[in-house]
Amino acid sequence: MNRDPLTPLTDADVEAYRRDGVVCLRGVFDPAWIALASAGAERNLAEPGPYAHTYARDESGHTFFNDVVSWRRIPEYGRFLTESPAGQIAARLMGSRSARVFYDSMFYRTAGTRSRTPWHQDKPYWSVEGEHVCSLWVPLDPVGRESALEFVRGTHAGDTVYYRDSFFADGQGAHAFESAPGDRDARETKRARIPDIDADPGKYEILAWAMAPGDCLAFNGMVLHGGSGNLPAGRRLRVLAARYTGDDAVYRPDKPGGTDPDLRHAGLEPGQHFQGPHFPQVWPRATG
Ligand SMILES: O=C(O)CCC(=O)C(=O)O
Secondary structure: OOOOOOOOOOHHHHHHHHHHOEEEEOOOOOHHHHHHHHHHHHHHHHOOOOOOEEEEEOOOOOEEEEEEOOOOOOHHHHHHHHHOOHHHHHHHHHOOOOEEEEEEEEEEEOOOOOOOEEEEOOHHHOOEEOOOEEEEEEEOOOEOHHHOEEEEOOOOOOOOOEOEEOOOOOOOOOOOOEEOOOOOOHHHHOOEOOOOHHHOHHHOOEEOOOEOEOEEEEEEOOOOEEEOOOOOOOOOEEEEEEEEEOOOOEEOOOOOOOOOOOOHHHOOOOOOEOOOOOOOEEEOOOOO
């Protein structure tokens, strides 16, 4: 299995990541990595963890499922997060000397599932502070443009922090950072309401790509993104999102509005740099 990206990253990739908040990298993982992560996803579906959620299930059984923070109990994910080229890619794009595992997130939609992920930013509700936070969204099945994860180009660069809508189809949401029917006072968390991007697509520059297994998206924790539903009949979509932090990132669980996922089990103090067995350094690789 390849340890370095099969297709080397270019300066143009780094520039796109910094300018747009997202870059699509083609053919970076060889098929053995995708097979390994897929075996992990199947294990994960058979053995959901304590944080697993079914965000949507309709009367025909179309299902949108998510699980997080599984890599220490699912060995296939563990190898992917710590040994694949993912950490090296994240470090290069973040402009960080090092990369550490932050956590993993698995998104699974059964064939024909329409449920979209709402537009959102990630970092405002993650227990992290710092510039060096990067996600690699690794599809384990082919993705058409109509089902792609979409990004509003360049939105990582502003200083606007938005409420996150609930990911549950029925709108239930346990966190204060999720806007609720009846609405919270924006002053409570100093968060803005997400504009209605879908109602006015001409106003926003949307980036999205059809992808094949072996490709990945790498994106900044502040860029607005959503979508990835709208699957045609007969096509399911399994995605492993591998998330990394870099040199300047510290643990920040005490955010107004709360944080998710809950990483308190890792035993870090607020403000502490990520370290320890829950957040291993994967780049530079250990030698010897
Ligand atoms: O794949 C999806 O539906 C959502 C992905 C996402 O929001 C993320 O990885 O941060």
